């Protein structure tokens with residue numbers, strides 16, 4: 182008798198940070214449970230990363246049971262009249278027809294045990310449900326953020342005011358530290374923004390999934406994990422919230438990360454530095470600053486006297502306001518965006534690289550002693566896995582929530598003080614926080630805590646670890662259905 186193929190289909194949202202962690206999830210599933218074939222659906226036309234093709238090729242070669250399916254290009258136009266998030270959500274929705282036809286096609290030859298979607302791809306949920314395919318979310322940020330988003334519909338129902346206008350108000354979601362309302366994740370700040378209503382729709386659907394996988398581990402976010410597991414953050418679903426599976430930390434494989442020109446230089450420069458002496462500054466795949474902010478960072482770095490490795494992206498143009506894409510690709514000269522003579526004056530102790538560094542390898546390098554991060558969740562996990570203490574400098578998205586988790590719960594970071602309104606950080610503050618992390622007693626405590634979490638992260642993914650157990654429970658559910 183012919184054996185039926187059991188398939189899992191995954192649908193990450195555009196953006197390399199989301200794609201990489203979904204791919205790591207696929208690799209983890211295959212590693213422990215070889216009986217599945219996995220198809221990963223990828224959109225084309227928005228937030229595309231130039232290196233995506235070579236990344237896909239590397240994964241397809243190393244993991245033949247993972248297949249990628251690229252949708253044809255969908256074109257949406259972004260206008261200054263709407264936010265980037267609204268355009269992105271519109272783009273994802275415009276791919277629904279592609280999702281429909283691919284699920285239909287796979288279903289003809291296989292039983293799809295699970296369709297795993299990113300939160301921002303909630304528009305695909307209904308399509309899968311029509312085919313009777315069980316839908317799971319893969320939440321690429323942490324449990325604290327999952328709790329806040331699951332709780333968001335309740336907060337929404339209790340007020341008619343936009344968060345951005347709630348100056349002085351604090352939002353408290355189960356398992357979360359209090360968060361100033363104006364620092365809520367960007368897409369939910371403003372009720373006038375269509376993205377707000379999309380987010381509300383996404384968050385209302387979280388509790389209707391068959392389960393939610395989270396890229397975290399139980400020991401990392403104790404209070405938040407409890408809130409999502411016991412359902413406190415799913416007010417509408419009490420007493421039976423969707424099962425939550427903390428299966429992380431899933432981070433990019435150093436060998437398969439994007440290779441940028443100059444990667445080798447970075448690592449060989451680090452080889453020459455003393456143990457834990459270097460402060461690494463990097464703000465994710467899209468974190469850019471104005472030239473004025475770059476100048477402050479440079480001045481702060483210069484004054485600390487510490488060694489540093491700093492990844493600088495093409496600066497944002499202030500006159501374009503908040504609505505432009507961070508990290509807009511394109512060539513630029515480092516010398517033209519940094520203070521005059523900075524590179525020359527610091528060349529004995531600092532390295533500035535343009536646009537990209539092999540972050541996972543950098544963080545695991547013995548000479549790195551601190552990480553100034555924008556608090557993107559992948560970066561946070563990469564810092565945790567490497568046991569590197571951090572300086573939290575949130576920029577956009579849900580990064581202020583992550584900052585709270587890092588500083589107040591995990592205690593693996595100090596936070597920079599940011600100017601209200603635009604988040605600007607002075608050179609003095611940069612200097613102060615680097616000194617605090619690298620040479621104070623508090624810095625030593627944070628380092629010790631980071632090293633503890635490094636061990637816990639490894640254990641969570643070990644044979645008897647909490648994340649391994651969670652994954653096997655999940656797979657058992659799939660197999661029993």
Ligand SMILES: O=c1ccn([C@@H]2O[C@H](COP(=O)(O)OP(=O)(O)O[C@H]3O[C@H](CO)[C@@H](O)[C@H](O)[C@H]3O)[C@@H](O)[C@H]2O)c(=O)[nH]1
Nearest residue numbers: 198321322465466537538539540541557558559560578579
């Ligand atoms: O020079 C660089 C810059 C980035 N990276 C890698 O790129 C990824 C960046 O991911 P992340 O730290 O999560 O930042 P973003 O790309 O900004 O991620 C988006 O997606 C995350 C997961 O949902 C959210 O937590 C963030 O707020 C959101 O901005 C990480 O794997 C980094 O190692 C490099 O290797 N080199």
